[in-house]
Amino acid sequence: MKPLLLFFLLLPILAVPTVQGANLELSQMMTGLGANTYSLGEALEAGDLSRAQVMAERIVNHPQAGPAVLKVVKATLGKEMGSFKGFDDRTHLAGEALIEAAKKGDLPSAQAAFGNLAAGCAGCHQAFRAKVAAALAEAP
Numbered sequence: 001m002k003p004l005l006l007f008f009l010l011l012p013i014l015a016v017p018t019v020q021g022a023n024l025e026l027s028q029m030m031t032g033l034g035a036n037t038y039s040l041g042e043a044l045e046a047g048d049l050s051r052a053q054v055m056a057e058r059i060v061n062h063p064q065a066g067p068a069v070l071k072v073v074k075a076t077l078g079k080e081m082g083s084f085k086g087f088d089d090r091t092h093l094a095g096e097a098l099i100e101a102a103k104k105g106d107l108p109s110a111q112a113a114f115g116n117l118a119a120g121c122a123g124c125h126q127a128f129r130a131k132v133a134a135a136l137a138e139a140p
């Protein structure tokens with residue numbers, strides 16, 4: 001992630017039109033997911049289910065990756081695309097379960113759903129993150 005970080009730091013100075021690149025787009029989406037997941041964990045730790053619900057809703061309704069990202073991901077993963085999608089589905093289902101548990105005031109179920117959600121994030125990262133990041137970094 002270091003070159004990307006440098007890129008972010010230089011962004012205000014350079015203001016180059018390539019800012020719309022696929023890599024930046026997915027990376028930004030993930031950064032948002034990371035921040036919301038962190039806040040979600042904090043809310044659950046504090047037993048604050050209404051805040052947890054808001055954060056889980058943000059995660060479930062996160063902005064979708066655009067066509068440029070999808071094209072690179074599909075070309076890179078080929079037959080593994082189903083597995084990639086499976087991690088995405090798992091994360092979304094866990095997020096939905098967490099929202100339902102929060103609505104019911106059921107903290108233990110919300111915490112269990114958080115475990116599933118985090119496993120979805122971590123599973124995809126372990127299997128695909130490096131590969132996809134490398135492919136996106138080379139994409140125009």
Ligand code: HEC
Nearest residue numbers: 023027030031033034037084087088120121124129132133
């Ligand atoms: C279906 C696969 C998949 C799932 C599910 C997934 N990620 Fe990611 N994540 C990626 C990929 C691929 C990258 C690398 C993106 C890049 O470098 O361009 C990434 C990168 C990241 C980064 C680093 C962003 C950066 O560039 O600094 C964070 C933070 C992150 N993900 C958080 C999360 C969280 C939190 C979840 C679960 C709520 C999650 N991700 C779920 C595939 C996934």
